[in-house]
Amino acid sequence: MIFNLVLTQFFVIGMVFIRESWSLTCFQNDEETGEIQTVTKDDYVYCSLFPAVRHPVTGKLVHAQVDGIIQEEVDGPFKKFFDAQEPYYQVLSICLYERYHFFPNEPSKPAEYQFRCICNTDRCNSPSTFEPYLGTLRRNSQDNRVESA
Secondary structure: OHHHHHHHHHHHHHHHHHHHHHOEEEEEEOOOOOOEEEEEEOOEEEEEEEOOEEOOOOOOEEOOEEEEEEHHHOOOOHHHHHHOOEOOEOOOEEEEEEEEOOOOOOOOOOOEEEEEEEEOOOOOOOHHHHHHHHHHHHHHHHHHOOOOO
């Protein structure tokens, strides 16, 4: 009797742990206030980050946009990248610089560009840690260039 009770408690605790491990916690902009909050949902498969940028015409700073992505919103073969891992290698995030030209036959409507990153670990889409990381890459870019003869 006691063994069955202990086994049942172990099973319930184990199921709670497994269920919790299926959820993903992402940073997300509050739609009303714009403030960044953390949101945990079972149906998030990735987190996304559109880093802060300056508007190309006005120069005004456009704040970072962060969110969780559900399976129905996935618009690329990201799973292939994240699944390609070895004991010594793992893809942690994918960043894309994209060009969208929805009206190619209308020259008055220029193409739009966006930079975004996709990741799949809890709180991986933090603008506060990502933007300094990009700055460091930018500063060190001279060190990373190969001199050509």
